[in-house]
Amino acid sequence: MTSSPPIDDLHFSEAPDVDHVPGPRSQELLDKQRQIDSAAVAYPKSVPIAIDSAKGATIRDVDGNTFLDFFAGIGVLNVGHSNPYVLEAVQEQTEKLVHSIDFPTEARLELIDKLNEIAPGTLSDENRVVFGGPTGSDAIEATLKLAKYNTGNTGLIAFRGAYHGATSGALSLGGGRKYKQAYEPLLPDVYHVPYPYPFRQGISEDDACERALSDVRELVEDPYSGIANPAGIWVEPIQGEGGIVTPPKGFLRGLKQITSDNDIPLIVDEIQTGFGRTRQWFATEWEDVTPDIMPMAKAIGGIGLPLSATMYHENLDTWDAGGHVGTYRGNVPAMRAGVRAIEYIQDHDLLAHAREMGANILDRFREIEDNTPEIGEIRGEGLFIGVEFVDGDGEPNKPLIKAIQQYCYEHGVLVWTAGRNGNVLRIIPPLVITDKQVEVGMDIVMDGVETHT
Numbered sequence: 307m308t309s310s311p312p313i314d315d316l317h318f319s320e321a322p323d324v325d326h327v328p329g330p331r332s333q334e335l336l337d338k339q340r341q342i343d344s345a346a347v348a349y350p351k352s353v354p355i356a357i358d359s360a361k362g363a364t365i366r367d368v369d370g371n372t373f374l375d376f377f378a379g380i381g382v383l384n385v386g387h388s389n390p391y392v393l394e395a396v397q398e399q400t401e402k403l404v405h406s407i408d409f410p411t412e413a414r415l416e417l418i419d420k421l422n423e424i425a426p427g428t429l430s431d432e433n434r435v436v437f438g439g440p441t442g443s444d445a446i447e448a449t450l451k452l453a454k455y456n457t458g459n460t461g462l463i464a465f466r467g468a469y470h471g472a473t474s475g476a477l478s479l480g481g482g483r484k485y486k487q488a489y490e491p492l493l494p495d496v497y498h499v500p501y502p503y504p505f506r507q508g509i510s511e512d513d514a515c516e517r518a519l520s521d522v523r524e525l526v527e528d529p530y531s532g533i534a535n536p537a538g539i540w541v542e543p544i545q546g547e548g549g550i551v552t553p554p555k556g557f558l559r560g561l562k563q564i565t566s567d568n569d570i571p572l573i574v575d576e577i578q579t580g581f582g583r584t585r586q587w588f589a590t591e592w593e594d595v596t597p598d599i600m601p602m603a604k605a606i607g608g609i610g611l612p613l614s615a616t617m618y619h620e621n622l623d624t625w626d627a628g629g630h631v632g633t634y635r636g637n638v639p640a641m642r643a644g645v646r647a648i649e650y651i652q653d654h655d656l657l658a659h660a661r662e663m664g665a666n667i668l669d670r671f672r673e674i675e676d677n678t679p680e681i682g683e684i685r686g687e688g689l690f691i692g693v694e695f696v697d698g699d700g701e702p703n704k705p706l707i708k709a710i711q712q713y714c715y716e717h718g719v720l721v722w723t724a725g726r727n728g729n730v731l732r733i734i735p736p737l738v739i740t741d742k743q744v745e746v747g748m749d750i751v752m753d754g755v756e757t758h759t
Contacts, residue, residue, distance in 0.1 A: 316362030322718025329369025332356040360387035363739040384605040386738040406636035413641040427596030437635040440612030442577035442603030443471030459535035465501040469547035511554035519560040543589035549725030550692025571598035581605035585661040585688030608643030691733040702727035713754035
């Protein structure tokens with residue numbers, strides 16, 4: 307077995323190292339992609355590179371330009387690109403067995419054991435795990451079926467600003483009009499309530515929390531609220547695509563109380579926030595809240611291998627055989643990767659490291675906040691960070707964010723955007739990012755902010 311290398315050994319050493327971007331070979335591949343790939347391709351339109359290789363928190367394009375990765379494949383690569391400790395297990399497994407449907411394999415059972423080991427709250431030793439498909443959307447679909455099957459109800463409660471995936475059920479729960487308007491009608495009986503967002507609401511955190519919980523309780527308990535039979539409440543512990551919107555303390559605990567009082571499940575979407583992203587294994591741990599059902603994906607596949615799972619309380623394990631199925635519910639190399647990724651996080655105490663690196667990044671933004679009126683709010687936990695930018699009237703400033711993103715790209719740092727109005731700078735690097743990389747990368751981000759404000 308390969309020893310687990312220290313995080314300093316995981317990366318291209320020369321990052322960032324950027325000449326002209328996009329380089330000629332990247333431009334050639336980008337042009338070819340436009341000719342033959344789908345019109346739905348999105349990311350190269352904002353960051354036009356053609357990737358050749360990647361290691362740790364660094365990416366190299368086909369022209370030899372090397373970038374710091376402050377995006378981690380949308381929060382997938384918590385232990386970094388091509389982590390050798392994970393890769394070894396994947397390569398060994400690939401030579402033996404790849405596809406196993408839901409027959410027992412050592413990898414499958416070891417991953418379930420590992421997930422139980424890090425499960426939040428009272429889910430530890432009192433859970434079941436179902437694999438149904440390769441994406442987070444698949445996991446969300448499993449939660450819909452599980453909640454409906456156990457309650458016998460059909461009403462779905464979700465939040466404005468939410469994003470849960472791209473399949474019909476997941477889109478139904480999501481709040482983003484741009485993702486769903488061309489495909490309606492989707493699922494019926496979906497009710498969206500406001501998520502606490504004190505900055506945009508212009509009220510205190512306590513008031514935002516109280517108002518949100520009051521809205522949810524009224525929807526669930528008022529016999530004339532319009533929802534006949536709620537099957538559950540779906541919530542992100544921090545809204546990711548919505549802008550790294552971090553709810554006030556007490557919000558998740560309040561939702562748990564409402565679901566407990568009314569005997570319906572609380573479904574907490576940890577697809578992007580799980581596996582150490584917020585400096586806890588799962589973001590629900592910030593309030594010591596145990597979800598009844600918890601979909602997982604993204605970082606569960608270790609190095610970007612497609613895998614999702616749904617953990618739920620064992621009392622909800624009422625399905626008959628075949629109650630939830632999917633051809634790709636036995637991706638054995640991805641399960642091996644998941645085990646190794648959890649081990650790597652444990653061996654290198656990446657939860658503490660994410661806490662330290664996240665604090666460093668937040669501090670850099672706070673140092674310029676008073677002299678940068680365009681910064682509306684800085685928020686997040688661990689290495690799940692968002693900075694909302696506004697114009698002189700306090701309105702969302704999307705052009706500024708795009709200019710900062712472009713500056714960072716041209717100088718060798720890949721950052722992304724988020725938010726209902728596209729005006730939030732999203733910083734979600736791999737958990738293995740080093741002190742030096744944070745320092746160098748944030749120097750470039752700070753220069754980008756200073757140049758364009």
